[in-house]
Amino acid sequence: LEMEGRAAFEAAATPEAVEAARVDFLGMKSGRLKSAQARLKELNPAGKRIYGQAFNETKAALEQAHEAARLRVSSQRGVASRLDVTLPGTAPRLGHRHPLTQTIEELIDLFARFGFSLALGPEVEDVFHNFEALNIPETHPARDPSDNFYLNTGALLRSQTSTVQIRVMEAQRPPVRIISLGRVYRPDEMDQTHSFMFHQIEGLMVDRGVTMADLKTVLRMFCSAYLGEEVTIRFRPSFFPFTEPSVEVDMKWIGGDHWVEMGGAGMVDPNVLRAVGYDPEQVTGFAFGLGIERLCMRRHQIDDIRLFYQNDARFLRQF
Numbered sequence: 001l002e003m004e005g006r007a008a009f010e011a012a013a014t015p016e017a018v019e020a021a022r023v024d025f026l027g028m029k030s031g032r033l034k035s036a037q038a039r040l041k042e043l044n045p046a047g048k049r050i051y052g053q054a055f056n057e058t059k060a061a062l063e064q065a066h067e068a069a070r071l072r073v074s075s076q077r078g079v080a081s082r083l084d085v086t087l088p089g090t091a092p093r094l095g096h097r098h099p100l101t102q103t104i105e106e107l108i109d110l111f112a113r114f115g116f117s118l119a120l121g122p123e124v125e126d127v128f129h130n131f132e133a134l135n136i137p138e139t140h141p142a143r144d145p146s147d148n149f150y151l152n153t154g155a156l157l158r159s160q161t162s163t164v165q166i167r168v169m170e171a172q173r174p175p176v177r178i179i180s181l182g183r184v185y186r187p188d189e190m191d192q193t194h195s196f197m198f199h200q201i202e203g204l205m206v207d208r209g210v211t212m213a214d215l216k217t218v219l220r221m222f223c224s225a226y227l228g229e230e231v232t233i234r235f236r237p238s239f240f241p242f243t244e245p246s247v248e249v250d251m252k253w254i255g256g257d258h259w260v261e262m263g264g265a266g267m268v269d270p271n272v273l274r275a276v277g278y279d280p281e282q283v284t285g286f287a288f289g290l291g292i293e294r295l296c297m298r299r300h301q302i303d304d305i306r307l308f309y310q311n312d313a314r315f316l317r318q319f
Ligand code: PHE
Pocket: 159, 160, 161, 162, 240, 243, 246, 263, 264, 265, 266, 287, 288, 289, 290
């Protein structure tokens, strides 16, 4: 009986088969062990003692075999039986575009509606496009090695996106109406408002009869569209070698109590037009360069430029 029982439990491959073997051998009503127990009554005391002992050992062995079989089939089904497909799932957290990328895409879209197409230029730039063609002479302090990231080759990481003005005008005849966006590099100390790498949006429009009023109008329309508020623009006299006259562009918002500097702008210097083969008697143009981080910070009330570069998910998740 013991051997038959062990074999039955060992052969059982499913919980149902184990249960059937249990009923067959260990069942309380008509199991085979139960009927073996019934024969005890027919024996004399000495026989009862021997038979009883054998009976107890068989019973223990079968119970053990049953337990082993039960564990074996239940652990096989473990994963499946623990998986409750009716429970609500855990949604994976999806990544999304960096706030600066979102800003850049929005700026491209906005200026496209004003008729400005997109032009991109290299971040590793030559001295000609970063300085010379922009009317920045060799002796100018802006060329100083302490203010630029020069490479061993003599090229440099561009310090401004104005380089793209030159590349575009070299490649096409007027009229020109482009924006360019991208990284620029300057060896500044990092603080709340400065970074050695940041992003600029450059605009350039060259055509017959383009004036400073066009510049101011385009900038104001753009700012209202991007920031969704009434924005006042102030031009402060300034100097850039590649524009004449030159201005710093300040902006002030309704309810705001101070002017915020957004970048530089001006009328393209005749020397620059000549350097790319345009005739300053025929066409004029404006150019502007604004800090993209500044725009994004203003839009979202971000108070520290370093947050853009730390990749802290707690910051990025908010956009
Ligand atoms: N390139 C200038 C800067 O980085 C900004 C500028 C762009 C000024 C275009 C005038 C015209 O400060």
